[in-house]
Amino acid sequence: SFIIFNGDITDRQNAKVDIEDRGYQFGDGIYEVVRIYNGHPFALTAHIERFFESAAKIQMDISYSKEKIESLIYALLDKEGKSTASLYLQYSRGISVRNHVIPKNINGTLVGYLLDGERPVALMENGVSAIIAADTRWLHCDIKSISLLGNILAKSKAVEAGCTEAILHRDQIVTEGSSTNIWIVQDGELITHPANNLILNGITRQQLIMIATQHDMPYTEKSFTVTELLHADEVFLTSTTLEIVPITIIDGKKIGNGKPGAITKELQKLFTLSIEAECGL
Ligand code: PMP
Incomplete structure (x- = not known):
């Protein structure tokens, strides 16, 4: 190669x-x-x-x-x-x-x-489980640095617990996943952490904000807590390789009815359309 x-x-x-x-x-x-x-x-x-x-x-x-x-x-x-x-x-x-x-x-x-790597079709359809872990990384998470010790320790902890992702928090404020951005849906509104020094401003995150804007889907970039995460209507993650994946179980507890949510699924469809438009899938 x-x-x-x-x-x-x-x-x-x-x-x-x-x-x-x-x-x-x-x-x-x-x-x-x-x-x-x-x-x-x-x-x-x-x-x-x-x-x-x-x-x-x-x-x-x-x-x-x-x-x-x-x-x-x-x-x-x-x-x-x-x-x-x-x-x-x-x-x-x-x-x-x-x-x-x-x-x-x-x-x-x-x-x-x-x-x-193929598109993670099964994960996108069925959703994944996650753990909650302390965000022990430095304060320049906006830099896509190759120094990833905090991220790999968190991801490995999740996988040891039989989960796919670790959702990180600082003093109960959810920042992002170990290699993904985290979103909640509450009363029809999309919520994700603001793009500051505490998260990587994901390209998929940015694409989703564009999609939400184009389709008049309400969204806010604001902090939310671990409690709000656990009680959200829907939770999902975004990243370049995983695209949009529902998170249906966190620390062993179901989110909503434990199935991928309607708004998450709608976003997946719209995201696939934008891939098709650009790359002609
Ligand atoms: N947060 C972190 C910590 C990441 O490592 C990544 C990418 N792997 C993301 C978010 C998602 O970014 P993108 O959508 O650009 O892949």
């Missing part, structure tokens, strides 16, 4: 990263995951924008233009010829003798390759 590696497409075996790459030693880097439908990247412009925004937030200059990165992605898709997949794109600060201080004038390391 092939890989985007520092401005070129090469055989994956040829891509080797130095042990003093700061991504490897410090988790000093940022990433994106882009869904590929029907061979086409979905919401690519938004992902590349966020890639550059994440880099800027950690004072990192990406040594390739947005246009260059886009053309590398299309070249990779062309070579791989896959229909459904996820593109993983990462930029780390680059190679420098180990020292916390951010080095000046070094080139970062760009890597991008495809991960296999």
Whole structure:
């Protein structure tokens, strides 16, 4: 298989990263995951924008233009010829003798390759269960950092409990999932945490806000508590790879009647239509 590696497409075996790459030693880097439908990247412009925004937030200059990165992605898709997949794109600060201080004038390391994966149809239809866990991460969750220890510990805790996701809270305020944004539906209104430093402003989240706006579905970006979560009419998660998945059981308790909710299902339909419109599924 092939890989985007520092401005070129090469055989994956040829891509080797130095042990003093700061991504490897410090988790000093940022990433994106882009869904590929029907061979086409979905919401690519938004992902590349966020890639550059994440880099800027950690004072990192990406040594390739947005246009260059886009053309590398299309070249990779062309070579791989896959229909459904996820593109993983990462930029780390680059190679420098180990020292916390951010080095000046070094080139970062760009890597991008495809991960296999069909749309999670069964999860979308049946819903999943989740646990509630303390959000022990740092206060820059808006940066799509490759340092993901807090996220992986939470996700693993969920999976150990036989669940799919960990819903995180800070002092009882629900922030987001370990790798997803969390939404509740209450009295017909969609509610999700505001896009501030405590969450990643998901591209799927942004797409859903657009869809809600277009279809006059009431929504609010505001904080809600764990108690409100547990008593919501519907709960669902969003992410690039999972799309929109109902959460039907939290900490062993049913949400509503324990079945995917009507508004969640409506949003799934509208989201699929927007994928079809862009990628021609
Ligand atoms: N929050 C976190 C912590 C994430 O890691 C992700 C993406 N994996 C999301 C939210 C969802 O973002 P997106 O819709 O852009 O995939």
